[in-house]
Amino acid sequence: MAGPLVILGLMAACLVPCASAQARKSAKTGKEPRALGLIELAPSGKATLIPITILINGQYFDATAYKADPVPMALYSDTVYEGLRTGVSQGLFTVRAALENEATHQWKAEGTWQTAASLQAKKEKAPESNVPRGLNDDTGPPVLRHSGPASGKETPPPAEPTSPPAPSSPPAPATPPAPATPPKPAAPTAAPVPPQPPSPSEPGPVLRRGKPAPSPPEPEIAPVAAPKASAHPAAQPAPTAGIQLIPAISDSAGPEPRPYAYGMKADEEQQLRKKVLEIAAHEVRARANQLASQTIGEKQPASPRTKKPAALPQPHFDAIQFHAFDLSNSNEPVLVLTATAALPTSERQYFVTLVVRQDINLDFHKAFSNVTDNQHLDVLPQMEFIDAVDVDGDGRGELLFRQNSDTGSAFVVYRVIGDQLYALFQGTP
Secondary structure (H helix, E strand, O other), rough: OOOHHHHHHHHHHHHHHHHHHHHHHHOOOOOEEEEEEEEEOOOOOOOEEEEEEEEEOOEEEOOOOOOOOOHHHOOOOOEEEEEEOOOOOEEEEEEEEEEOOOOOOOOOEEEEEEEHHHHHHHHHHHHHHOOOOOOOOOOOOOOOOOOOOOOOOOOHHHHHHHOOOOOOOOOHHHHHHHOOOOOOOHHHHOOOOOOOOOOOOOOOOOOEEEEOOOOOOOHHHHHOHHHOOOOHHHHOOOHHHOEEEEEEEOOOOOOOOOOOEEOOOHHHHHHHHHHHHHHHHHHHHHHHHHHHHHHHHHHHOOOOOOOOOOOOOEEEEEEEEEEEOOOOOOOOOEEEEEEEEOOOOOOOOOEEEEEEEEEOOOOOEEEEEEEEEOOOOOOEEEEEEEEEOOOOOOOEEEEEEEEEEOOOOEEEEEEEEEOEEEEEEEEEO
């Protein structure tokens, strides 16, 4: 009897991880669209959103072009995006207006931005209303998907009882002038409502939508100064120094976000950072040797013996940004480093982007390396790392980059599988 029991125990042990993996894989069910955008939050508090990609039926589409008739579906009015930083909610962005740059045909959305702190304050303040406690409780996310039900419980009927005082005789003569109003039907024709495509009334896939009540601060979004600034694509990466970049997701049926930060102590972080910088220094010297060999070959094409370039010194790194993520909840950190580098023997400024994975045996594996310089951006663009975000809604994080070159910029979404990066979405400049 011991034999069958052992076999059954082994089968059960094998089924447990399979079931858990299947549960993680099916975190998002259904075919609802899931849109990814990038919020640009200015120091003044004004926020704009850049559409990146939209996932429908397992396929990625360019969010700036999908159903752009004339406004892209990702920028329909009242569409709600949740800003996420390393998987942690930062607030909600509600689209109010979509603007297209006539020179570059790039789309942006202006809207209202509510921080997570303000949403939490509204949730805590909600029970103080006249509604008795317990009758207006919402077990779901506060105000994230239900911003209108509270307003729907207003009692307009009390306003009607005030009309009985009107039956007096003086108001009756006032009613004859009312027929003079029929000639005003021409006014509705002057205000064309159909040219407002952002409200998708036709049946079809819909992103997360909100029903925000009319608020006075909306006029603050009216200024069209933002699209004028974007009319110069070459200067677009520069203002990001004072602007916060926050990835944003709009999904009406997506899973709840989870944090992707890899927890570690300060000394452990220093050790990982030092190891990744050593790999980055090797990549910079390899790139410099490659450029030097190309230069020697151009100057001395007929030389039978070309001297090998001398050993390069240690590069000097600046503007270092180091991130550690646990993208798949496997306790195996994915390390992302971006920096600028300079060599004493060269006037070039190098831009380094490195992705390294550490396995359970504490071994480092280089998954992605991009080293370019300020003289070759037309051939090899710079990879600007933005953040880790769940693009497809399966509970696993992906890496979002922006390619900056002489011809423009484009967004790329990579998934880390083993020791390689696979592009899930590749935009065009």
